[in-house]
Amino acid sequence: MADLTKGFDELAQELSDIAKAATGPAKREALEDGAEIVVDRARTLAPVDTGLLKREGIVKGDNTGDKIDIGWTKDGFYGRFLEHGTSKMAPRPHISPAWEQTKTQVINTMLTDLKLK
Numbered sequence: 001m002a003d004l005t006k007g008f009d010e011l012a013q014e015l016s017d018i019a020k021a022a023t024g025p026a027k028r029e030a031l032e033d034g035a036e037i038v039v040d041r042a043r044t045l046a047p048v049d050t051g052l053l054k055r056e057g058i059v060k061g062d063n064t065g066d067k068i069d070i071g072w073t074k075d076g077f078y079g080r081f082l083e084h085g086t087s088k089m090a091p092r093p094h095i096s097p098a099w100e101q102t103k104t105q106v107i108n109t110m111l112t113d114l115k116l117k
Contacts, residue, residue: 014107016066022114028063030113034106035060035068042070042098046079053079058095070095 022030039060046053057076061069072079085091099106 010103012067026114027066030110031063031068032060033113034110035070037102037106037109038070038095038098041102042095045094045098047082047092047094052076053082053094 039058042058043054046058048054053076057073057079059073082092083095
């Protein structure tokens with residue numbers, strides 16, 4: 001199975017560097033704006049059966065200071081099985097590719113929000 005987390009360590013380091021340079025409301029806004037870009041893209045890439053993942057199954061979590069989590073709602077819990085696959089189902093990733101496709105835009109948006117660009 002492919003390593004679906006490839007690139008997340010890179011993201012974590014970039015975001016950590018940005019977070020250290022930022023404080024207060026600007027940091028919170030930058031994290032929110034960056035996460036929203038990834039969530040929007042993940043929704044467009046989400047496999048469709050009932051349409052729940054596209055509509056409301058992928059969300060950004062609470063902004064806890066230096067990070068913000070992106071994942072699935074309680075009703076969209078099966079998104080993790082689609083993302084990573086199971087013993088009986090091949091992976092159908094949507095969050096990992098969303099990050100890969102938007103990481104430059106996310107970083108640039110965050111830097112702009114922080115006025116570091």
